[in-house]
Amino acid sequence: MFEQLKKISDTVWEIPKTFKPGMRVPARIYATEKLAREMDLQVYEQITNVATLPGILKYAYCMPDGHSGYGFPIGGVAAMDINNDGVISPGGIGFDINCGMRLVTTNLTYDDIKPHLKQLVDELFHKVPAGVGASGFVKLNAAEFKKITTDGSEWCVEKGYGWKEDLEFTEENGRIEGVDVSKISDKAIKRGLSQIGTLGSGNHYLEIQVAKPEFVFDKKIAETFGITIPNQIVIMFHCGSRGFGHQVASDYLEKFLSVMERKYGIKILDRELACAPFNSPEGQDYFAAMKGAINMSFVNRQVILHRIREVFSKVLKQDAEKLGLRMVYDVAHNTAKIEKHKIDGETKEVLVHRKGATRAFGPGREEIIEKYRKVGQPIIIGGSMETGSYLLVGTEGAMNETFGSTCHGSGRTMSRTKAKHMYRGEQLQKEMEQRGIYVRTVTFSGLAEEAGPAYKDIDDVIDAVHRADISRKVVRFIPIGNVKG
């Protein structure tokens, strides 16, 4: 397959429209040659299917961490023309709606924390429930849960689960407008009720990390983002909208399949690409329901941050304020948003699907808070639990080329089933501890699925987006403690 790619640059590869009948635009893969050669073959199939969707603009994109997903590849980006016949597709957002990353600083160093590391991780493991079916400490009825879906993180600040300043460090200020609760099923609400403040499973995790001075690539921007001291401790976590978002996605996939062809005459190459015109009742209903899951996931991460602050305060016997437990940012990587982008010199409102892809807005965009606006938005990239993670910054290049988007993580290279056969969770935990990473997990099989070699090399992935200039390296973090979902 690699031989069929047209090389645009060292980090951009194109699949022409002639590859498959029905492609409306070419597909573009952002990757180093090595990553492009090793790309899962399903990705080529899926990204060219995406290129056939009505209203798609410029290109169907796949980021270097791309791998096969439901309909769209994970790592997929597609912008739709909403003023014409553009569609919205749940497969382009993902089941885990608004799944994302949150990064929190401390004013502690590695030496400060080392004697307390195990206790911190053990406490976090107890205070932030993880695993399939986990329920949180927040007890809610349906009416209160509905309020969460409309009010987002503002609800948390009201209830004492967050600081007012946390809101401005969250995409959309932790509250996206335009939710219509009546478009969310009772079944989804019932599933979501008990899930606030829970991590989930799979590749969801909570990590304590170190910013070693040799891995600070841009000192000035790092300082702007709050990474200011050598060997500074940060906390990074990854989770989403749990069973709630999953149910919203499932409900609308089913609905779209029933109307797509019959009512709207849309023919697709894969039923996993179920979609509806954005400007149709069904499309609008999904958009209004999906936004409820966006808010729920912001609340989930906000409540988890509250628990993290409680744990650090308790173990280190100091106020969270004094420990400097402040947010760097909260970014989503499973979402679709209306944004203004320049296309052929003309500014247009488009619906940008990002599925396992992160917003990477460059300097000056009004969506970025003032504190960061001059440098570009922070981008939080979670690597595998054994390797490392990154803080990047958005660029003008991303605005010009990828609708302000970049990668989201390492990207799997091995199926979960294969990883489980190749690695033993118990042994992995021991090996990681010997290497200075203390891990707690709900299930050892789940830990084995997340073994480092089951993922692409995070440094290769970051190298690709950095060289393509769709984001730039700021800091690389090394894990020392991990609560595995």
Add this chain to the structure above:
DNA sequence: ATGTGC
């Protein structure tokens, strides 16, 4: 990813 699958 997911009260994990027909």
